Amino acid sequence: MTSLPLVFEEPRGRAKPPRHLADLTPDERRAAAVELGMPAFRADQLSRHYFTRLTDDPALMTDLPAHQREEIVATLLPRLMTPVRTLEADRGTTRKTLWRLGDGALVESVLMRYPDRVTLCVSSQAGCGMACPFCATGQAGLQRNLSTAEIVEQVVAAARSLARDEVPGGPARVSNVVFMGMGEPLANYRAVLGAVRRLTDPAPGGYGMSARGVTVSTVGLVPRIRQLAEEGIPVTLALSLHAPDDDLRNELVPINTRWSVAEAVDAAAGYHERTGRRVSVEYALIRDVNDQGWRADLLGDVLNRHGRRGWVHVNLIPLNPTPGSRWTASDPRDEREFVRRLEARGIPTTVRDTRGREIDGACGQLAATE
The missing domain is CATH 3.20.20.70 (Aldolase class I)
Structure with a gap:
């Protein structure tokens, strides 16, 4: 069998991004919630906010206890990237966004409607x-x-x-x-x-x-x-x-x-x-x-x-x-x-x-x- 080349290896010398809910399986999310001293179902609630309701404002996650809301959001939904700019074409239906990652690296995504x-x-x-x-x-x-x-x-x-x-x-x-x-x-x-x-x-x-x-x-x-x-x-x-x-x-x-x-x-x-x-x-x-x-x-x-x-x-x-x-x-x-x-x-x-x-x-x- 052909040996795996260097292009498969993880680049070294950069810190890994913080752990995020989307990095984890549902079971791993529940375990993470328990680690924070919360019931496992809190992870399911957070998943619903992230993937279904598309919520990015902790203040809107009112089914989470107010005194723990900031902690669980900061721990499992850390900010991973910040938009630098968005360019538009085709009357706004094509949008290219430049993102800055947490370590300063830049990437782009393109939406086409x-x-x-x-x-x-x-x-x-x-x-x-x-x-x-x-x-x-x-x-x-x-x-x-x-x-x-x-x-x-x-x-x-x-x-x-x-x-x-x-x-x-x-x-x-x-x-x-x-x-x-x-x-x-x-x-x-x-x-x-x-x-x-x-x-x-x-x-x-x-x-x-x-x-x-x-x-x-x-x-x-x-x-x-x-x-x-x-x-x-x-x-x-x-x-x-x-x-x-x-x-x-x-x-x-x-x-x-x-x-x-x-x-x-x-x-x-x-x-x-x-x-x-x-x-x-x-x-x-x-x-x-x-x-x-x-x-x-x-x-x-x-x-x-x-x-x-x-x-x-x-x-x-x-x-x-x-x-x-x-x-x-x-x-x-x-x-x-x-x-x-x-x-x-x-x-x-x-x-x-x-x-x-x-x-x-x-x-x-x-x-x-x-």
């Missing part, structure tokens, strides 16, 4: 260690992993904004969460899996969203893909491939030197076989780099070699501009030809909306700068 759903793109790391040269986050390097609660808090904060009618369109819920913000989610496996469980646990113990509304992306950490397939949580897997041949992918996605295109695609196909969930292959189209017709043909052949139709969908991403990048998006004619060739090989293909590009909130643009 559509007529039929609300999608939140969350960060799982401050920075990213995968070093993909066309991605602003990858160019910044990795600072640290986020905790489970720091990931969940991005969703709960967005849910509060929606519930309080701060986003045009009336009160709503977050229906979809995509782990496509800053970081490589599967390099922070334990915290990401914990966040997925908190988000999909039934209310009031969790946020109560469908696992089918959660997408976890990866550049191809093969052992973790296989591990995720065994968790029994039917999230969508998104494989950021970006090239069908090893020579080019070694340059665009450096982790490919450890796990090849074939290994990554095999692991993704195995995920489909184990879970029944269709895999999304993400492919950023870069002019004169990976958008040639023959590469579309090769991509189709690579994805079809398992002999199974319908297991995969290709999501083409027009390259979004990042500071200092020498690359740009493909010519629209080459983009259309790429789509045509994939569809000719029976591969369902769409071109991703570049929503949020004008506020540097689209795919590959998150850099968390002040």
